[in-house]
Amino acid sequence: LQLTVHVPGIAGRTYDVVIGAGAAAALPRYLESAAPAARYAVIAPDDVAEHAQQLLDVLRSAGRSADLLWFPAGEAHKTRDTWAALTDRMLDLRFGRDCAVIAVGGGVAGDVAGFVAATYMRGVPVVQVPTTLLAMIDASVGGKTGVDTAAGKNLVGAFHPPRLVLADPLFLRTLPDAALRDGLAEAVKHGAILDEGYLDWITTDAGAILAQDPQALEELVAQSVRLKAAVVREDPFEAGRRAVLNFGHTLGHALETCSGYTVSHGQAVAMGMVLEASAGEALGVTEPGTAERLRAAVRACGLPVAAPAVDADALLAALRVDKKALEGRVRCVLLSRLGACAQDEAGRWTFDVPEAVLLDAVRADHRI
Ligand SMILES: NC(=O)c1ccc[n+]([C@@H]2O[C@H](COP(=O)([O-])OP(=O)(O)OC[C@H]3O[C@@H](n4cnc5c(N)ncnc54)[C@H](O)[C@@H]3O)[C@@H](O)[C@H]2O)c1
Ligand SMILES: [Zn+2]
DSSP states (O other): OOEEEEEEOSTTOEEEEEEOTTGGGGHHHHHHHHOOOSEEEEEEEGGGHHHHHHHHHHHHHTTOOEEEEEEOOSGGGOSHHHHHHHHHHHHHTTOOTTEEEEEEESHHHHHHHHHHHHHGGGOOOEEEEEOSHHIIIIITSSOEEEEEETTEEEEEEEEOOOSEEEEOGGGGGGSOHHHHHHHHHHHHHHHHHHOHHHHHHHHHHHHHHHTTOHHHHHHHHHHHHHHHHHHHHHOTTOSSGGGGGGTTHHHHHHHHHHTTTOSOHHHHHHHHHHHHHHHHHHTTOSOTTHHHHHHHHHHHTTOOSSOOOOOHHHHHHHHHTOTTOBTTBOEEOOEEETTEEOOOTTSOSSEEOOHHHHHHHHHHTTOO
């Protein structure tokens, strides 16, 4: 079974996200129409060697010219240095403007290889082959690429939508369970902000998803991609509506930072969603009972409903530097109910939330 979701790119272009257990074997066929190129640069982190090598073999057996370029795995290497090393390597290997980049790996690979593609010879096509759940349902869709700098994450980059995304759930078999659960947090988010039925399905079928039942994973990736694509379609350059994808991320990022990154992004977002729902309920914006149902979904996914204690001052400091903050005031995406986001009186998709309300939500949850 292979599912295809059509996603809007920019300048009138669209691209397909092909989802299927075993779909990797069909990569050459998909490339033929989506990203024909004289030569392919397969860019991957050094810890997904098995998958990258498999794809290289598939390409070469189909008679495609392809080379494998490695970079050191991990967020610490999502940098301009890695971008420079990869572009220099492509120049050494004499890749021309008629090449295309194939990004294989998690969100880090997609972002850095996507940025290489966005800039190499002023831009060559990129194909995303995500190998983490987070990359399949989030990072590979939407066209954002870039690297981190000392001043912060994702501060240098470009919008460069892929020509094709190929998501093969079989790649997830080598992924640690914790990383699978982290990715699920973003799926819960998609349900929470856009589709109550999807949230219920995740809550009920979390067991099959966590056990990596191929059909459950295909369904999960397809539904999440469909939902994210609908948001991206309305707001390709993140001018307004796309902000809803940040639900749970205001408190989430702050908790992640305060924990010194001992709490993972997915865990932090899981807690952030429940807490932001509580804050929304306290403000009378979010339907009562929403936080409780989100908590049940988060628990079903094996994500934490309790975090290590954090210091209130440190949390406030982290909240004030959030990129959604306006003039130092903290802003959050708030649900009106499960499956729908609320708009403030000015029609914005983020709300000015008093710090005391956020602190109360955290305190009531015994997290401070
Ligand atoms: N562009 C976007 O729209 C967007 C959206 C969300 C997140 N992101 C970015 O994505 C990144 C996080 O992505 P991530 O969570 O995938 O982390 P990641 O890319 O760092 O992957 C985690 C680790 O797992 C390894 N790995 C990947 N696939 C594997 C597999 N199948 N088996 C075993 N190991 C595997 C990776 O090489 C890495 O070491 C962040 O940098 C974030 O900023 C981007
Ligand atoms: Zn996130």
